Amino acid sequence: MDRVNMDALFTNQRNESDDYYTILGCDELSNKDQIQTEYRIRALQLHPDKNLDNPTAMEQFKKLQEAKEVLCDDVQRKAYNYWRNSHISVPWKTWQSINERSQPF
Numbered sequence: 416m417d418r419v420n421m422d423a424l425f426t427n428q429r430n431e432s433d434d435y436y437t438i439l440g441c442d443e444l445s446n447k448d449q450i451q452t453e454y455r456i457r458a459l460q461l462h463p464d465k466n467l468d469n470p471t472a473m474e475q476f477k478k479l480q481e482a483k484e485v486l487c488d489d490v491q492r493k494a495y496n497y498w499r500n501s502h503i504s505v506p507w508k509t510w511q512s513i514n515e516r517s518q519p520f
Contacts, residue, residue, distance in 0.1 A: 433478065434499070435485055435486055435495060436482075440457065443496060447486075450483060451483070454482075463476055498510050498511070
């Protein structure tokens with residue numbers, strides 16, 4: 416692991432508003448159908464075409480899509496839950512990137 420990645424482990428802080436379960440309005444006990452339902456409800460509300468006056472609508476919609484993709488994939492969800500429960504301060508995407516690069520080929 417290079418110096419930049421090591422620094423990231425100790426200098427980043429989690430932003431609870433980026434929590435995928437919070438974004439979708441569900442919890443770790445929610446099944447895929449519940450996640451999909453919550454996604455559809457929020458997608459209708461947050462879609463950028465319906466929020467033309469909101470400059471952050473596209474970013475919010477992308478986060479919503481990312482949350483659904485991760486939590487509906489069993490492997491990614493397991494990794495996400497592991498990261499989330501570890502209370503490591505590095506953000507999910509950074510941790511995921513570091514974790515993927517440290518896997519043996």
